[in-house]
Amino acid sequence: MPFTCRLKMDSSAPKRARACKEETVFEGYLHDVTQMKTSGNNDDFFNCYLQTSRDKYRRCVVFDATKHGDYGMSAADRKPLKISSAGTIWCKFNPGQLDICIRRGSIKKVLKSLDFDYIEKPSIPNSVEESLVPESVARQRLEVEQQEEVEQQEVEQEEVEEEEEEVEQEGITAVREPVCGIHLAYQRQCSSCNEGQLAFNIKAINHRCEACGFYQKVGSNVKAATGTVWVNKGDVKLTLKLTSTVLMTYLSQNNLQGLLAGVQLVEEHFLAGVFEIKYNVNNEVVVVTTGNV
Numbered sequence: 001m002p003f004t005c006r007l008k009m010d011s012s013a014p015k016r017a018r019a020c021k022e023e024t025v026f027e028g029y030l031h032d033v034t035q036m037k038t039s040g041n042n043d044d045f046f047n048c049y050l051q052t053s054r055d056k057y058r059r060c061v062v063f064d065a066t067k068h069g070d071y072g073m074s075a076a077d078r079k080p081l082k083i084s085s086a087g088t089i090w091c092k093f094n095p096g097q098l099d100i101c102i103r104r105g106s107i108k109k110v111l112k113s114l115d116f117d118y119i120e121k122p123s124i125p126n127s128v129e130e131s132l133v134p135e136s137v138a139r140q141r142l143e144v145e146q147q148e149e150v151e152q153q154e155v156e157q158e159e160v161e162e163e164e165e166e167v168e169q170e171g172i173t174a175v176r177e178p179v180c181g182i183h184l185a186y187q188r189q190c191s192s193c194n195e196g197q198l199a200f201n202i203k204a205i206n207h208r209c210e211a212c213g214f215y216q217k218v219g220s221n222v223k224a225a226t227g228t229v230w231v232n233k234g235d236v237k238l239t240l241k242l243t244s245t246v247l248m249t250y251l252s253q254n255n256l257q258g259l260l261a262g263v264q265l266v267e268e269h270f271l272a273g274v275f276e277i278k279y280n281v282n283n284e285v286v287v288v289t290t291g292n293v
């Protein structure tokens with residue numbers, strides 16, 4: 001994100017994107033909160049879905065970056081919600097469809113109940129929208145550490161023998177083993193430079209970024225999850241540092257956002273499965289998957 005863009009976003013004057021119409025109240029459950037996006041007009045926004053009945057999921061456009069973390073948590077909580085002072089906006093992708101438009105002044109409240117239950121949103125393959133989901137895990141760069149370099153060669157040789165199909169691509173190392181340890185942490189990241197904040201005080205009003213010095217409202221800092229995964233391959237221990245983008249993308253691509261309700265749930269998910277990682281000579285991870293044996 002360009003620095004100037006963020007400065008604009010955090011100014012007290014709200015930005016107007018495409019005009020929202022009507023003052024309307026919507027009730028339902030939140031699903032599938034995307035990462036932050038920037039429109040052609042340089043407006044910061046994200047998308048999500050509001051399940052407004054048993055089988056209806058309305059697309060939402062949220063023009064308020066400060067709501068991003070909160071909406072993510074609400075989607076994970078699966079609680080019934082009421083969103084007021086919202087509006088509607090013509091969908092960019094489906095002519096004639098009105099999306100829900102949520103702005104700075106919109107208010108989200110938890111309701112006691114609704115007359116329909118939370119139902120997992122079916123995924124819509126091959127829609128225009130899916131192609132707008134940010135980078136896949138495969139394009140993320142991970143830090144792969146090896147305890148001893150000599151041992152890495154052994155891994156590569158073993159993999160060539162055992163999984164020839166997996167290593168057809170030149171210079172790709174594949175490791176497919178159970179996760180033996182994982183440590184995840186939720187943290188806040190600077191909305192300008194994305195650096196994790198170590199001394200973050202949720203009760204403060206403002207916070208100065210420890211990396212870039214950007215002074216911003218506490219709520220503007222982005223909620224993020226980062227972690228480290230250990231995989232044993234014989235005597236070799238691989239340490240994989242998972243960035244927030246990788247973790248969040250992995251969870252959303254596998255429809256596991258519900259696990260974000262607790263760090264431990266995500267950790268248990270990883271511990272229960274086999275972790276497969278493929279990376280190239282520059283330690284750029286090309287595939288990360290988990291699954292059952």
Ligand SMILES: [Zn+2]
Pocket residue numbers: 190191192193194195209210211212213214
């Ligand atoms: Zn910063």
